[in-house]
Amino acid sequence: MGFADISFIVFAVFTVVSGLGVILAKNPVHSVLMLILAFISTAGLFVLMGAEYLAFLLVVVYVGAVAVLFLFVVMMLDVDFAELRADYMRYAPLGGLVAVALVVQIGLMVANWQIPDEALAARQAPTEVIRTVTDAEVGNAEQLGMVLYTRYVHFFQIAGLILLVAMIGAITLTFRERRGIKVQDVGKQVGRRREDAVEVVSVPTGRGI
Incomplete structure (x- = not known):
């Protein structure tokens, strides 16, 4: 053994x-x-x-x-x-x-x-011209990349969408609404007009407001 x-x-x-x-x-x-x-x-x-x-x-x-x-x-x-x-x-x-x-x-x-011997050779001569390699000489990561982004590219994208939906669902399940705190209303802020916030007052001279 x-x-x-x-x-x-x-x-x-x-x-x-x-x-x-x-x-x-x-x-x-x-x-x-x-x-x-x-x-x-x-x-x-x-x-x-x-x-x-x-x-x-x-x-x-x-x-x-x-x-x-x-x-x-x-x-x-x-x-x-x-x-x-x-x-x-x-x-x-x-x-x-x-x-x-x-x-x-x-x-x-x-x-x-x-x-692998190819990795040691590439480390010793990193500027060497890249040569054509066969499937037997391609590493594990390169083979998976070629398969994922050619033959199974659509399934790979669908899996990413499923993970995105799962992440949104987990955030939704764990979200807790807290009451009694001030929240920001973006729509109200964007729709605010000048007339609603600014008041022009004509003050006579010497009297004040």
Whole structure:
């Protein structure tokens, strides 16, 4: 059993265990920590398969969106922040375990990372004339880009519209109207006339207003 096989077993075990933790945890904080661990573990599996672009996409997009997801969960569940701060140390052991697991997995990713020979050659000669390459020499990111923006460009745009509608729906669900505060009426400000705001008064000399 090689180093890559051991790494695959570690990533797979962490993915399954953290996925179960997401759906079985009763505390939303624990679920978010398990979700981050599941995303990182899945990214490690993508690295082992040679799909480095999908691994970066999973970490940057999904792990970056976890904070926004947690924000919406807190807003919709109306979590008591005072109680959450009081029990801060209760989450420290689980957070420490997740941090250690992330460090181990990132180390395994770096150990299994293989830089293509074409990338090293391009780094040594960045001004060299670009030559025609075959599909076998094109990287993972280039192949996905050519497929997405040629064959599946319409589906890609439809997916973007669906995400936009989902974002608007989430903002609408979490929006709370606060009463008793002054709000700005743009239509009233734009439609304001000079006669409604300015009054010209003829004051006799020496009498004042």
